[in-house]
Amino acid sequence: MHLDTDSRDGTVEEASAQYADAVDPHDCSGIIGIVYGDVGTSELKCSVMAPLENGEYVQIPHDTCGPVLGQVDSMERKxxxxxxxxxxxSQGEMIDIEEKVLANIVVIGYRDERGLLQTPKAPFKAGSAVTRADDELISKVIGIQQNEKSGAYIGLLNGHDIPIHLDINExxxxxxxxxAKTGGGKSYMVGVLIEELLKHKVTVIVIDPHGEYSSLKEAGKTSEFSEKFGVKPRGYADQISEFSPDTKVNKDAQPLRFTLGNLEARDILALTNVKNIRHALPTMKKVxxxxxxxxxxxxxxxxxxxLEAQEDAQNANLIQELQYxxxxxxxxxxGTKLDELVKKGQMTILNLRGTAPEIANLIVNRVLTSLFEMRKINAIPPMLVVTEEAHNYCPQQGTTACTKIMRTxxxxxxxxxxxxxxxxxxxAKVEKNVLSQCGTQIILKITNELDLKAVTxxxxxxxxxxxxxxxxxxxxxxxxxxGNIQVPLFVRVRPRETRHGGESVKIIED
Ligand SMILES: Nc1ncnc2c1ncn2[C@@H]1O[C@H](COP(=O)(O)OP(=O)(O)OP(=O)(O)O)[C@@H](O)[C@H]1O
Ligand SMILES: [Mg+2]
Structure with a gap:
């Protein structure tokens, strides 16, 4: 029986038949299929006659461009x-099933003589043999550079042993x-990134609402994967300091305090939710x-x-806010000085565990505003601010004390x-303007439709x-x-050198 998998010229069946004898179905290195049907320059279909998965890299010969890199976008079993x-x-009858697998391949391209990423200007030929791409072609076309000096090693290209580095300057x-969704591996990934930043002596400040980043001080356990990824357990205690407004809860942290003496009236009001600024500002200045x-x-x-001595009823709200x-x-x-908080090549954890959300927002606003002002005059080193739970600081709906500084x-x-x-x-709950300014994206599992839409x-x-x-x-x-990655890459995140502090809580141990 003819299986009409495609009404256009050429079928999976014909493509499969052409090479059926030549292909060993267990051979993972050779031909994986044949181009068939109507063929374009940016997309094509191929029959599948060897193990293959979505996301795998393949190479397709082209008359004028040489081998061109493609990626399996989707697969179907007809x-x-x-x-x-x-x-x-299901009632026990024996039925012969005829089936064929096809793959939709998106064309990534090739490097021209000037080293630029190009896509073919003429279609590929039907009948061309599609093979698994070799690591050299993948690295060359995608532009994976092994720049250990300015690159953060985050893992290996999925299915390959090619290390992936993210450009730290970018x-x-x-x-x-x-x-990622909750439990998707964000904090684990951030830990990997911070280890790399510390190794490269990059200055980092982490806004840590749950106090899970102090575990970067401790070496992790060796896992069976560590060797494959070239990772050895180590801790970074000598490069980490921790501050918290609540040192009763976070006993290892130094107290984070602000002085009033060098604050202007406007700065103090910025720490409050006072509505009537037109009255409050001159009152505060006078006081x-x-x-x-x-x-x-x-x-x-x-x-x-x-303020109370002034006996002005209009001051009631202001007094209440200041009492809080x-x-x-x-x-x-x-107060804590900025040069105590920020040290070149070191990481500072702002441990906000136990701090009420609105106070956390006030603190983050204060710290970020000072960092921004000090960076403007080059009084502190260039640095990265890692913001966990960013939707709480720059939400898409409404504003918080730090919305403005985060946008800036x-x-x-x-x-x-x-x-x-x-x-x-x-x-979906982070302000779009902030999210769209991010030049490098690391996406882990997401299932919520609204979040997926926001990401795409x-x-x-x-x-x-x-x-x-x-x-x-x-x-x-x-x-x-x-960033420095020109096409989206699937990366197997490397194991941590340090202990991951965000482990899910277990009620029954393994
Ligand atoms: N690359 C990885 N390798 C091994 N285990 C991982 C990896 N990423 C995450 N995990 C495990 O998955 C669990 C959840 O990871 P993680 O704490 O990073 O999630 P999360 O996205 O930060 O979640 P939440 O939104 O709740 O903070 C952890 O127990 C962690 O050990
Ligand atoms: Mg987390």
């Missing part, structure tokens, strides 16, 4: 088993996003002038007392060498096949796009 026959089978200049005329160091309680700030104990006579760093940070690493499990609209070059794959990515495989 069968003649009808519903009726399937029912008969990351600092053009920001990075790490997107601060009165206090500063008598002494240099003062407390929040002094400001509150002076006083209670959370983030102000002290001596996203759009202007590249000029000043202040890069953002945006991490979220809800891509902010990332260039994702084919339909790759978008489908995002929903099925196994733990430990990432799709990496942008």
């Amino acid at each position: 069968t003649n088993l009808s519903l009726d026959k399937a029912i008969s089978m 990351m600092v200049q053009k920001h990075v996003s790490i997107l 601060l002038d009165m206090i500063k005329a008598n002494r240099q160091s003062f407390s929040m309680k002094d400001i509150i007392k002076t 700030l006083d209670e959370i104990n983030i102000f002290a006579e001596r 760093i996203a759009s202007e940070g590249r000029k000043f060498g202040l890069g953002l690493v945006i991490i979220t499990q809800r891509a 609209s902010s990332v260039e070059g994702l084919t339909t096949g790759v978008t489908k794959e995002i929903q099925q990515l196994p733990i430990g495989v990432a799709i990496v796009c942008g």
Whole structure:
């Protein structure tokens, strides 16, 4: 029986028959199929006669361009088993099933004599043998450079032993996003990235809402994969310092405190949710002038007392907000200096575990604003700010205390060498303007439709096949796009050198 898999010229059947004798179905290195049907310059179909998977790289000969690199975008098994026959089978009847597998290949291209990535201008020939691509062609066409000096080694190209490095300068200049559903492997990936940054003596500050990054101080365990990936366990304690507004909860951290003395009225109001700024600003200025005329160091309680003494009903909301700030104990006579917080080639963890969300936002705003101002005048080294749970700091809907500074760093940070690493499990809930400024994207498994939409609209070059794959990515495989990577790559994330601090909580141990 003829299986009409394609009404266009050429069928899988004909293509398969042509090479049936020549192909050993267990041979993984040779021909995997034959080009058939109507053939284009950017897409083609091929029969499949050897083990093959979505995302694999293949090479197709071309008359004028030489071997051209392609990638399996989707695959399909065509069968003649009808519903009726399937029912008969379930009742014990023996049925012969005729089946053929076809693959849709997207053409990635070839390098011309000037080294530029090109796609053929004329179609491939039907009947051409498609083979598995060799590592040399893949590296050359995709432009994978083994630049260990300025590259962060994040893992191996999936299915190959080609190490993948992300350009660190690109990351600092053009920001990075790490997107996946909860439990998708974001924090593990961030850990890998930070290990590389520390190895390259890059300055990093991590906004850590759950206190999971202090584990980077400790060496991890050797796993069976460590050797294959060339990774040895090690800790980075000598390059890590940790600060927290709540040192009762986070005992290993140094206290993070702000002084009032060098704050202007506008800065203090920025820490509050005061609505009536037109009244509050002149009032606050007056009160601060009165206090500063008598002494240099003062407390929040002094400001509150002076405001209360004015007996103005309009000050009620302002007093209430200041009382709240006083209670959370983030102000002290001596505040944390920025040069204590940021040290060249070191990582600083801002451990916000146990800190109320609105206070965390105020703190992040304060720190990011200072970092941005100090970078502008080159008073601190170029650096990366890793923001876990970024949807809480720059949400798509509404604003928070740090929305403005996050937007500013996203759009202007590249000029000043202040890069953002945006991490979220809800891509749709992060402000689009911030997400779309990220030049490098690391995407792990995402299943929520709204999040997928947000990802595909902010990332260039994702084919339909790759978008489908995002929903099925196994733990430990990432799709990496942008930066120094010219086409989206499937990467097997390397094992961690350090202990991963974000392990899922188990009620029953293995
Ligand atoms: N590349 C990897 N190799 C091995 N295990 C991994 C890898 N990535 C993640 N895991 C495991 O998967 C689990 C979840 O990973 P991780 O904590 O990074 O998820 P997450 O995306 O940060 O989740 P959440 O949104 O809840 O913070 C962890 O227990 C971790 O050990
Ligand atoms: Mg996490």
